[in-house]
Amino acid sequence: MNTRTVDVIVIGAGAAGMMCGAVAGATGQKVLIVDHARAVGEKIRISGGGRCNFTNLYCGPENFISGNPHFCKSALAGYSPQDFIGLVDAHGIAWHEKKLGQLFCDGRSTQIVKMLSEACEQAGNDILLDTEIKRVQKDGEWFSIQTSKGDFSAKSLVVACGGPSIPKMGASGYGYQLAEQFGLKIITPQAALVPLTFNGEIKESMRELAGVALPVRVKAGSITFNEDMLFTHRGLSGPAILQISSYLMPGQSITINLAPTKDLPTLLQSGRNQKPKLSPAGLLASILPQRLAQQIAKESSFIRLADMGDAAMQILAKRVHNWEVLPAGSEGFRTAEVTRGGVDTGALSSKSMAVKKVPDLYFIGEVVDVTGHLGGHNFQWAWASGVAAGRVIARR
Ligand SMILES: Cc1cc2nc3c(=O)[nH]c(=O)nc-3n(C[C@H](O)[C@H](O)[C@H](O)COP(=O)(O)OP(=O)(O)OC[C@H]3O[C@@H](n4cnc5c(N)ncnc54)[C@H](O)[C@@H]3O)c2cc1C
Structure with a gap:
């Protein structure tokens, strides 16, 4: 089978993966986003009771739990709730503050999914859904992945698989498996916001x-x-x-x-x-x-x-x-909104989400050991960490 080559492969077409793909692709990097689900952004769709609590006006490092409470600071400072509100406004999505700085769509959360899908499309991203990833490896400078829909190779690999909460939504611990494959430590995942x-x-x-x-x-x-x-x-x-x-x-x-x-x-x-x-x-x-x-x-x-x-x-x-x-x-991972724990931040650059010891490999979003409080903080982390990695990749 022929191997298709792109600049960046993102595993996971969720909140962080799509944000990263849209930012990385904006300067012409060819981005392929691969997901085993049949639709993009499924957790966004079901979030916030169907209205997506997409950020929190008061989001700050104190709203996160992590083995290193300082780790999230740089990414959060680089992409603020106001930045995401700007994006939402630019797409004409009406929103309101419910309480405690929690911002929700006036309409449906699918508006946020559509906004991100369009941003990926505009950036020229390809999104491959319903695709099983069979193998990931690094050969020299290149990452190669074998999937049920063909083989791909790329200079950069972004792991945005989320955590195992709500398996029936397509959630898996695959990101941890990949992290361990590349020698990274996992902080024991636990059901959170449950x-x-x-x-x-x-x-x-x-x-x-x-x-x-x-x-x-x-x-x-x-x-x-x-x-x-x-x-x-x-x-x-x-x-x-x-x-x-x-x-x-x-x-x-x-x-x-x-x-x-x-x-x-x-x-x-x-x-x-x-x-x-x-x-x-x-x-x-x-x-x-x-x-x-x-x-x-x-x-x-x-x-x-x-x-x-x-x-x-x-x-x-x-x-x-x-x-x-x-x-x-x-109630465990069956109903947990998020997963506490995940890829140990000690192995990652807080500025770019890059793995310090494995060039061009990134972990973003919930798969990382950064867990937000309820109220829009988890999405803000997904956007901010996705942008942090996306910007670095875009400059390559
Ligand atoms: C019911 C519910 C409501 C929520 N409401 C809110 C809210 O209102 N506000 C808020 O801030 N947070 C909310 N959250 C949390 C928020 O959804 C997550 O923190 C956020 O989606 C994490 O983004 P992510 O991109 O890291 O992971 P995800 O959005 O989970 O995306 C991961 C993607 O990776 C894919 N994937 C997983 N395994 C594989 C594999 N093996 N191969 C290929 N693809 C794979 C998945 O299909 C998925 O598309 C809610 C969560 C739930 C479950």
Whole structure:
């Protein structure tokens, strides 16, 4: 079979891969993007509930988890949320800020997919879909790849395969396999931004509350998030829980403040003085969703606030403001929005994403050990790391 030669092969037609291809190809580099999926940008399509939370106005290095917290700084500084907003505006895509700097399309996330596809097309990229990669190797200065649709060789290879979260979307750990093939270290991948699961009695009590949502403050070790939480049939979800899940170690418990803006001890004491016949459930229902208030009140046998002593009030206040629960685990890669861990940044240049010891090999996007908080940060990392590599390749 003939081998086709291009300047750059990008493995993965996702957020980072398409961004990189569009930038690298803009100066005339011939770019081939190869993907085993049937469509480009599948995770973009399903992101943000179908509206793609494409960036965050306040995105900064503090929004990322990595073995080296400084690694993401250079790429993020080189391509900012404002840069991506400029691209979105230039394509006439309407957007809005939902909350906390999170920017979403007014319409569908497919607008972002279309924008990136058009940028790749304008840059002259070829995109080969539904293509299995059988083998990748480096022969001298050239990378050669064997695929189900023919053999290709290129001067540069960009690995933009993402992480293994949501395998049914085409996600795989192939990027890690390639990294190991070239002698790079992998920081153990873990499901992140993922709902937490529980066992036994606590699971049953959470199941009874499935569908109840409320603003909470959740804490694990020294990490805290103030966001909404949702009870599910399997445990806990919602933004606060997804955020903390990225930091959680196996066997580590979380502490949840179910009413972070309220002062329950004071409310209980003044309630006992002013409305002694009020039930604890009645008082709790003034600061918590009704079903949750009733469940918590049922845990004690008091009928009226007047019957509660200070010790009982302290126990109740602790239950609301300092509820400590031990997750059994998480829903895993099946539903995780991202993967924590990945290619060790120690092997990469933070300016270009190039592998220091293997010339012309790059790793970008989620495959790298850089994991964003919920809220548009993961896409900003995909765009920024893709641009960082793309610019260096474009100058070749
Ligand atoms: C349900 C969901 C919602 C999300 N919502 C948001 C959001 O609103 N905002 C946000 O910032 N982030 C969001 N994310 C995270 C975001 O989608 C990812 O961080 C981002 O897509 C990573 O970009 P990437 O290019 O590195 O990887 P991907 O976008 O995953 O692209 C990787 C590509 O590589 C291809 N590939 C994988 N293995 C192979 C192989 N063996 N051979 C060939 N090709 C391969 C895949 O098919 C895919 O096209 C969401 C994720 C999920 C799952």
